[in-house]
Amino acid sequence: MSREEVRLLRWPAQQELRDRYRTIGVPRILVVEARAEAPVCEDVCEDWVRAPIAAHDLQARVNALSRRYRMNRLPCLDESGVLHFSSRSVTVSPTQTELLELLVPNFREVVPREALRYRLGQVNGSRTRNALDLHMMRTRERIQPLGLSIRTVWGRGYVLESQADLV
Numbered sequence: 001m002s003r004e005e006v007r008l009l010r011w012p013a014q015q016e017l018r019d020r021y022r023t024i025g026v027p028r029i030l031v032v033e034a035r036a037e038a039p040v041c042e043d044v045c046e047d048w049v050r051a052p053i054a055a056h057d058l059q060a061r062v063n064a065l066s067r068r069y070r071m072n073r074l075p076c077l078d079e080s081g082v083l084h085f086s087s088r089s090v091t092v093s094p095t096q097t098e099l100l101e102l103l104v105p106n107f108r109e110v111v112p113r114e115a116l117r118y119r120l121g122q123v124n125g126s127r128t129r130n131a132l133d134l135h136m137m138r139t140r141e142r143i144q145p146l147g148l149s150i151r152t153v154w155g156r157g158y159v160l161e162s163q164a165d166l167v
Contacts, residue, residue, distance in 0.1 A: 006062045006069075011048065012036055022046070027069040029061055044068050070164060075148060077104045085146040085162075096139045098123045103150065103160035112157040 009018050011030035021028050022043055030048040032038050039048055047065050049058060075085040081097045082089050083104075092100060098119050102111050113132070120135060121127035136158060140150045144163075151159045 006065050011039055018046075027065050029058075029065060067164075070162075073162075074107055075104050075146070075160070077101060083143060083146065083148075085143075085148055088146050090142055090146060092139070092142055095120070095123050095135055096142060099135060099139055100143075100160075103158065106160070108159065108161050110153050110157045110159050114157075116158065 005027075007021060007026055007028045009021070009028055009030050011018070011032045013033065018028060018030065022045070025045060027045040028047075030039055030041070030046065031053070032048055032050045034051065038050070041048055045065070045068075047061055049061055053061075070086070073086065075083060077083050077092075077097065077100050081094065082091050083100060099116055102115060102119055116136075117127045117129070117132050120132055124131075136150060136152075143150070147163045149161060149163050151161060153159055
């Protein structure tokens, strides 16, 4: 089963399966049975519809949930210097790994330029503005095939984000 496949579950009959899918991050649509109270869906990987539902309406909900799921995934940098995102991966250099170790846990948040310069200085001894700019340019090029980008927030720092966020 692909984590991106939206699963249809009967509600409340399949509540245990809902809980299991929630734990592992599987996107799901709860089909609420007649007379059952509608569930509260606080997870971005979940939506609900009341049966019966027209096929085109259900497909629209599946498409919307799939998009929301894709937009809310997080990148993962493993210990061997491989960046994973959107079922794809790239190997990054040791210097890029050091920079991404600050950017990945702060996905979609500004990482201060000074924090990145300090980390860069620890790795290769160079803390100049130009050195950081050069490594950020190379990192941008390297992660672009994953659907990720690094946006400059002038005067503050950088943001790692999904290219889907920019659409």
